[in-house]
Amino acid sequence: MRFVVVTGMSGGGKRTALKMLEDAGFYCVDNLPVPLIEKFVELIATPNSEINKVALGLDVRADQPFEEVWKTLENLKKNGYLYEILFMDASEQVLLKRYKESRRMHPLSPEGRVEDGIHKERDILKTVKEHADYVLDTSNVLTRELKEEIDRIFVMNEEYNSLMVTILSFGFKNGMPADADLVFDVRFLPNPYYIDELKHQTGNDPAIQEYVMSFPEAEEFLQKLEDMILFLIPNYVKEGKYQLVIGIGCTGGKHRSVTLANELYKRMKNQGNYGLKIYHRDVKQGA
Known part of the structure; x- marks a missing residue:
């Protein structure tokens, strides 16, 4: 029983x-x-x-x-x-x-x-x-x-993930996420908003992703961020933490933060014993 x-x-x-x-x-x-x-x-x-x-x-x-x-x-x-x-x-x-x-x-x-x-x-x-x-x-x-x-x-009797990690993109102009444990500012990257053909797209669209990731700084940032988070996760678990919200913010929460949140999600998926989800808070609110 x-x-x-x-x-x-x-x-x-x-x-x-x-x-x-x-x-x-x-x-x-x-x-x-x-x-x-x-x-x-x-x-x-x-x-x-x-x-x-x-x-x-x-x-x-x-x-x-x-x-x-x-x-x-x-x-x-x-x-x-x-x-x-x-x-x-x-x-x-x-x-x-x-x-x-x-x-x-x-x-x-x-x-x-x-x-x-x-x-x-x-x-x-x-x-x-x-x-x-x-x-x-x-x-x-x-x-x-x-x-x-x-x-x-x-039901499926799969291994229990003691830590749930949420990757959250947001726009600073709409306010900092109150529930974020870690916040990273990616406004150092060029903003696609100022390019007419990209302005109305989002980081969920290939054209924006290609533009943002074309800068070497974006790739280097992601590598350093991934290394740090993968270092922190087992230590958070050891200390009894059950929720980790990672906020990635740009100006409006539509282009750069969405792109980098998506990329981080891809890299962290299936990496270890933790649950992972992604949420774009401001993607529909404009840049």
Whole structure:
């Protein structure tokens, strides 16, 4: 039997993950009272049980100390019941935004500030996150991308990528991306915007790509950038980082940054044990 415990930060996507696991054939149960967890596992683990894939959702709740949940999980392991922990997470900024949009109160701060509830919850869940088999940070992940990752881990049983790398092109005139961990300015390269036949194309078009990459500085920049990032990634993983956003910016986010982001994506794809995606924030906003 495959037994997955789904937990994490409130607003991190736990219920969405449970729904996706249910669609993948898992028998899903959400928020059993703590005293019933061991009895539930004993029942589904009986030899004649027809259930072979189970997902159990566990939340931090004001009326149920999570320390008791962790003790119960430890007891299950001592008694020979194996399980995997899927921890759903997101940045504080994203969690606050989600709570504001949903107009919900935080379960640990029903009459106070949502920020206080998030801080309390993160502290309570610190131990379980450290012991999690999979940590999925949904801060910059689309629902489609989350489903692909869950299917990859729990349906296709592929190797888990602990770090998700996003290569993000943007235009400085539209503001710096608030979620970028690393930002690189490529405005040192000639701007195709000032060439009439190239002005209305983007870095997704071959003509722009050929123009930008025709300069030796572009190739040298990419080589140095790739070397540095491939050096940093295993060190970020070692320190427990789950999301890395690499921002590449030019003036308008349409030509140079898009071209170099695409080139970096090609070079980094299939290079190591990390997930990789690309996003062009300002490509439709002009140069």
